[in-house]
Amino acid sequence: MHLGWPALRSASRATGPGARPDTPALVDRFGRVATDLRVSLTDRCNLRCTYCMPAEGLDWLPTSALLTAGELSRLIRVAVERLGITEVRFTGGEPLLRRDLTQIVAATTGLRPRPSVSLTTNGIGLARRVDDLVAAGLDRINVSLDTLRPERFRAISRRDRLADVLAGLAAARAAGLSPVKVNAVLLRGVNDDEAGALLDYCLDHGYQLRFIEQMPLDPQHAWDRRSMITAEEILAALRRTHRLTPDPAERGSAPAERWLVDGGPGVVGVIASVTRPFCATCDRTRLTADGQLRTCLFARTETDLRGALRSGASDEELAELWRGAMWGKAAGHGISDSDFTQPQRPMSAIGG
Ligand SMILES: C[S@@+](CC[C@H](N)C(=O)[O-])C[C@H]1O[C@@H](n2cnc3c(N)ncnc32)[C@H](O)[C@@H]1O
Numbered sequence: 001m002h003l004g005w006p007a008l009r010s011a012s013r014a015t016g017p018g019a020r021p022d023t024p025a026l027v028d029r030f031g032r033v034a035t036d037l038r039v040s041l042t043d044r045c046n047l048r049c050t051y052c053m054p055a056e057g058l059d060w061l062p063t064s065a066l067l068t069a070g071e072l073s074r075l076i077r078v079a080v081e082r083l084g085i086t087e088v089r090f091t092g093g094e095p096l097l098r099r100d101l102t103q104i105v106a107a108t109t110g111l112r113p114r115p116s117v118s119l120t121t122n123g124i125g126l127a128r129r130v131d132d133l134v135a136a137g138l139d140r141i142n143v144s145l146d147t148l149r150p151e152r153f154r155a156i157s158r159r160d161r162l163a164d165v166l167a168g169l170a171a172a173r174a175a176g177l178s179p180v181k182v183n184a185v186l187l188r189g190v191n192d193d194e195a196g197a198l199l200d201y202c203l204d205h206g207y208q209l210r211f212i213e214q215m216p217l218d219p220q221h222a223w224d225r226r227s228m229i230t231a232e233e234i235l236a237a238l239r240r241t242h243r244l245t246p247d248p249a250e251r252g253s254a255p256a257e258r259w260l261v262d263g264g265p266g267v268v269g270v271i272a273s274v275t276r277p278f279c280a281t282c283d284r285t286r287l288t289a290d291g292q293l294r295t296c297l298f299a300r301t302e303t304d305l306r307g308a309l310r311s312g313a314s315d316e317e318l319a320e321l322w323r324g325a326m327w328g329k330a331a332g333h334g335i336s337d338s339d340f341t342q343p344q345r346p347m348s349a350i351g352g
Pocket residue numbers: 045051052091092093094095120121122142143144183184185212213214215216217218347348351352
């Protein structure tokens with residue numbers, strides 16, 4: 001199966017059939033090139049979204065297992081300087097729980113060639129820290145917001161923090177981050193009547209809303225395709241109150257399909273990971289908070305970069321491990337295959 005790689009093939013100096021081309025980049029067997037690194041900074045969180053974590057939380061990683069700011073910065077430097085990573089996104093768990101987040105962002109934006117640096121957060125505490133993050137070079141932000149109703153927010157996240165999230169969003173915009181993106185997951189019978197209200201709120205406040213189909217990455221393994229709100233349903237709900245036309249802007253490897261709202265300039269995105277998978281254009285590689293490399297959210301195996309790093313591997317040895325792992329990346333997530341099994345780590349421990 002080839003997903004289209006004429007440029008790479010002609011540039012490759014393959015040494016045999018099926019051999020990895022002699023290129024420093026993070027290429028895989030299907031012609032994809034990873035340039036986007038997702039880094040999870042912690043598996044902990046101050047919310048307990050029902051679709052992501054049980055009320056009591058999870059068995060958190062011990063501190064000794066977490067990469068330090070120095071270790072993270074070294075691996076990110078290897079990725080940028082040797083492997084062609086051009087975008088770095090920090091996530092978790094909740095990345096704002098790391099006190100050294102600003103330091104990690106500054107180390108990343110100090111790299112050359114400078115990667116773009118973004119953050120995915122639940123927004124709690126963002127209002128206090130966003131100016132420092134922007135001063136450290138943060139380029140973009142995604143804040144998760146599944147409902148505008150305080151009672152519902154408490155039911156979904158098991159915490160009464162809606163006001164903090166909205167304050168965080170406002171602060172991100174005031175700090176000059178643009179676009180400020182909002183991520184929403186709709187759950188049947190819980191908040192699936194709020195698609196239009198969320199869109200109106202985001203349009204009014206200048207935020208860019210994206211709905212994400214719920215994926216089978218919950219620790220309870222309770223995901224059920226039949227109860228998932230599909231992209232089709234989300235679009236149908238939005239069309240009851242708004243006119244949507246496909247955004248003519250090039251989609252590239254972006255996971256969100258974008259729509260102009262009422263002729264634009266407002267847009268809304270839908271990330272249909274389950275019903276319209278975009279694996280063929282995936283350009284991601286992932287690092288967990290405990291230094292394990294994953295080629296996909298749904299990968300069944302990991303590569304232990306932390307072990308290599310702590311045993312004294314050189315930068316080039318780390319880069320080679322990374323290249324080898326990416327060469328083994330699967331063609332797709334396989335959610336629709338009859339033999340699909342969820343990865344052991346839930347979303348919060350991989351980094352969403
Ligand atoms: C895992 S969180 C980590 C960052 C931060 N705590 C946050 O909530 O934005 C990243 C995103 O993944 C989403 N998410 C969590 N579990 C999911 C699932 N099973 N399917 C789809 N999205 C999920 C969240 O709603 C959030 O927008």
